[in-house]
Every structure is written in structure tokens, then in C-alpha cells.
Amino acid sequence: MEKMNMVKLAKELNLSVSTVSKALLDSHEISAKTKERVIELAKKYNYKPNKFASSLRKGKSKFIAVIIPEINNNFFSIVVDSINSFAANKEYDLLVYLTHEKLISEISVMEHLEISRVDGIIMSLCSQTKTYDHIIKFQKDTELPIVFFDRVTTLEDFPRIITNNYESAFEATMHLFKQGSKIPFYLYSSELNYINKERHRGFRDAMIRNGIEETESHCVQCADDWEINYSIIYNLLSSENPPDAIFASIEKLAITVYEVAKDLNFKIPQQLKVISFSNLRTAALLSPSLSTVSQPAFEMGEQSVKLLFKMIEKKFYKNANDIITINSKLDFRDSTKNSK
């Protein structure tokens, strides 16, 4: 069957396109009798008005954009799952953009969204983002609501959904000392973002609390690349004074620590204790089971999308500089067992 459109419908009904369009949108300007005629013929041809065309008229696209560094990552995939559930309830569709930790991709996605049409954005910054000019410009040009989660800006005027990074990092490091570590190290992947600074600060304060004032040599910056990280960790564990404990700021660094330890025949936890921020489904099944700080991924997604909908409905982004903190959960397992 030939594809139907509004022009063909109008022609067959001997009505204007505008009348047909208004009838299909149930406009009060159109008589009940005309609406009936239009709907009947539309049904006959199985014609449904184009969502985009109709959303253009209504002023809402019913799309939200989710901009994240990666999707093949337990934390982010749970967040997307969560956002999806709540968005679907409100008949919103998700546009998913991945930056792959590249600032150039993040900027290009935002430029693209300037001329696209979404009702709001939920976003977690890539690891290279150190300044926020592209975000300030986007906000000024589009006036669209944006909610940041996890890797947030430090800019005011943007609502942020975060976890208690400082306290969790402090507790995790204190736990390493309590389990017998003398020289814990902190592994992280990017220098300047807000959550990493908080985790860094938590690590440092726990070190100072345990009498170690010089902490910078205990903090090792890694990369976004598996091979580079493998060699950084390999060199660290093969060095003359290797760490006796590692606190990893992200899950993939902990996995690489396990891989290197296996290859070097380094015993976890006897020679090396490991704890990590992680949402790994198999943490308890690893050899040995991995102690984790789990971020509340599902709840963070839920709060992000609920806040975004509030902003879309009330258009109050300028006052929405809320910070919502949802606590992480510490699970101590065999990888930090006291081996004495």
C-alpha cells in the first residue's frame, strides 16, 4: 500500500492540511464532525501522525540525551538502565551519546545537541574535561536543563547527583590500615575532575590520620588505556618498595591490578590488599573476592532523571543548583583480609 501522509489525507477529504493536522491533534478549533471524518480516513489508511512533526507543534520533543564516557562499564550501564525505566514511564525516549573519555567528543556532542532538539540532558563528564567553557556556552545558547551525575562540574547553577566520595575513600583507606597495611597506594585515572579530587582528599586524610604526611608519592595516575595501565601497575608491583595495599578509584584499575598480580604471582591479600570503587557483578566470585565501594548506580540514575523532569516541567534550571548525595556501600571481602 502506498504510504499515507497528511497532504494526501487532506486532499481526499477536501480539507486543508492545517485542518487535518488540528483534527488529529484533537484541537478545539475543529468541529466534532470534521474530527470524526479525519480520524476515520486516517484509520482506514492506518495513518499515524509523525511524532516529530507533532512534537514540533507541541513544543516538546519527548527526548532526553544521556551523555556518558562509556557504556561497557557496570556503573554507567546500570545508570542508563535506571534512567531508561523512569523515562519510559513518562513516555520519554533516550538518546545515548558516548564520549569514550575524549573531550573532543564531549564538545562535539554538545555542539550537535545545540541544533538538535531534546528537552533535557543527563550527563557525566569525560576524564579529560578540566574546564567547562563548552558547557557554559551550551547552557547560555540553549537554556536547556542539564543534570550532572557522578563526574560533575564544580559550576554553580547545575544540579549534581553524587555519592559521598570523600567519606567512602577515607573509610576504604582506613580499612586498609586496620587490616595491617603500612604503605597503601591510591590508583586513579584522571587528574582534575571533581570526584577524583574528593576521593584523593579522602585517601590523603586517612594517610595523615595514620601518621603518613607525605602522600603524593603514594598516588599513581593511570590512563584510559589497558596496556599503559598494565605496565604502570606492573612496574609499581615490581619496584623495590612495592605497595602492600591498593585503593583503586575505578573498577577497571582493580581488574588490571588482579591481572598483574596473577602474572607476577603476587598473592592477594597476603602481599597486597586491594579495595576498589566498583559495581562489578562478580566481585564476590573473583579469586580472591574483591572488597568494594559500590556506588548507588540505580539510585543515582533515578534521582538524575526525576530531577531533570522537575526542571523540564517547571523550567527552573537557574535555581536548581542542588547537590544530592547518595551514600556508597562498603563491602569488605577476602582481598583486604588481614593475613597475619
Add this chain to the structure above:
Amino acid sequence: MEKMNMVKLAKELNLSVSTVSKALLDSHEISAKTKERVIELAKKYNYKPNKFASSLRKGKSKFIAVIIPEINNNFFSIVVDSINSFAANKEYDLLVYLTHEKLISEISVMEHLEISRVDGIIMSLCSQTKTYDHIIKFQKDTELPIVFFDRVTTLEDFPRIITNNYESAFEATMHLFKQGSKIPFYLYSSELNYINKERHRGFRDAMIRNGIEETESHCVQCADDWEINYSIIYNLLSSENPPDAIFASIEKLAITVYEVAKDLNFKIPQQLKVISFSNLRTAALLSPSLSTVSQPAFEMGEQSVKLLFKMIEKKFYKNANDIITINSKLDFRDSTKNSK
């Protein structure tokens, strides 16, 4: 600053909206001088034409929809990552829909897409899908190109990107026998879909090859729910004649087998060998390391999106009943070690 739109631009320039619109689209109908005036004023107000409005005129939305059962799953998140990379190169945006293994969600997403505007669909069926009426209807009404991957239809006229399910399942089961198993079991989560039938058939043929003709009592159907699966597997391993090997058709069943074995103090591989279809990043780090059949997730995503773009460009969906098979990779690890 007040938000600019085409109507305001047209007013200030004393031109018609249509002229402004055509000028911004660089139409040959508009003089160079007028274009210059329009672009200059648009720049002054930092006005960029709306992507959707302009795509409506051009006849392409530059959106593709990806419909998958879940995103918090290594296989599907790698596929989405892969589709995203290739789509971004062509300046296409991804709409991601999750069915959470519910047929009712799958149908509702397809109904929704009938009135939305996407240029094509990449899809993997949910576990409840046993008939294809909603897909046939969608195809007839919209004439949009659809590529299926992994969990595909058996309908002709739809291109399918799959892996060698039969051969992989056969090899995996043969491996269990070779490693000393006498009574391997097959665990799967949904009965009637195409790939499960293929895996089932591979298992059965390997059983017959090893002299076991009655295979149905060795095939255990599980669910989409962790608790139900836990109790099914718990009962199986606690039964009078427990299996000495398990071939799991999906990763999460293998993880649950590990969890139950741990709780029951069942030794893998001494008492129970385990092999599974899986894209688990940590398979080699589990206790014990898990033998896997890894599907080529990234390549399957790549082939799906490349084929979809070919269909979008050439509009030849009716002839595109291609089946592209990309082989899986078997990695034998400690979970299937011969313990004799």
C-alpha cells in the same frame, strides 16, 4: 537574551519565514545577497536552525533505534558501544530502547516507533518473543529497514547477524566430555527463540555423539529472575544425581552456578565443570577461572550497523534476507579442567 526563532528573524529582516528557512538551508532559490543578510543576523543572535525541523524537510531523521533486552549485560553493552562508534561516524544518533525481556515492552516500543521517526532499527528479540506478528505488522506499516542480531527472527526478508551457535554449543559440550564429564547438563533461559534452539541442538548432538540418546532430562529451563534461577540451580546441585558438568547458554546463569556452588561448597571443576556463553571481562579472574564461549559482540554490532546503513541508503530491505555468521571463540580455563 530572548530566544531567537525563524519567525522573529524573518520579521526583523522583513522577509517571509519560508525565505529565511530556505536561506539557512542554502537553497538555490535564494539570492546570495539575501542569504548573506539572513546568515549575518542569525549569527548575531546565535541562532541555529532546529535539527528536527530541518531533517523533516530533508526526509531523513538521522536517528537509528536500537532495541535490546537489557543494557546491564556485557554482550549488549559492547554491541551498543560498537553500533555507537559506527553510527557517530555517519552523524547518526542512537535511540536506545530496553525491553527487559518482556514481550509487552517489545510490542509497545514498536508501536511507539511507528509514529516516531527513525531511519532504521537494529534489534535483538526479548526472551518471551515466540511469534512475530508485531514485527510483520511494523514492517508492513512503516517499510523501515530492520537488522536483527543475536536473538533473531526466523522470518525471511529480515537480515540477521548471528554467531555459529550450533557449532559453538557442540564444541563446548564435546569439551565437557573430553574433560571427563559423564552427565553434562544444559541450562538455558527461554524456550523457543532461534539461537536457543541452535544451542540446544548443538548440545543434543554432542550428547548423542557420546552415547546419550535421552537428552531432554539434561536440559533445564531457567528464568529471567535471579532468585528463581538460584533455587532451580540449588535444587539441581542438591539433587540425588547432580550434574558433573554444566553448559550455560547465558552468562548470568553461569554466575548463578558459581554462587550456588560456593554456598553449597561444591568444588569447581572437581565436582562440577562449568562452561558458558559469556563476554565477562573478569572470566579469567574468577575463582576458578571460567571457560567461555565468547560471542564476537563488537563485530556483530559493526556488521549490524553497516548493513543497516546500506539498507537506508539503497532502500532494498525486501531483498536483504542475508544471514551473516561471525564465529564465537572458545577459551578453555580452570572451570573445565580435567580433575583426574
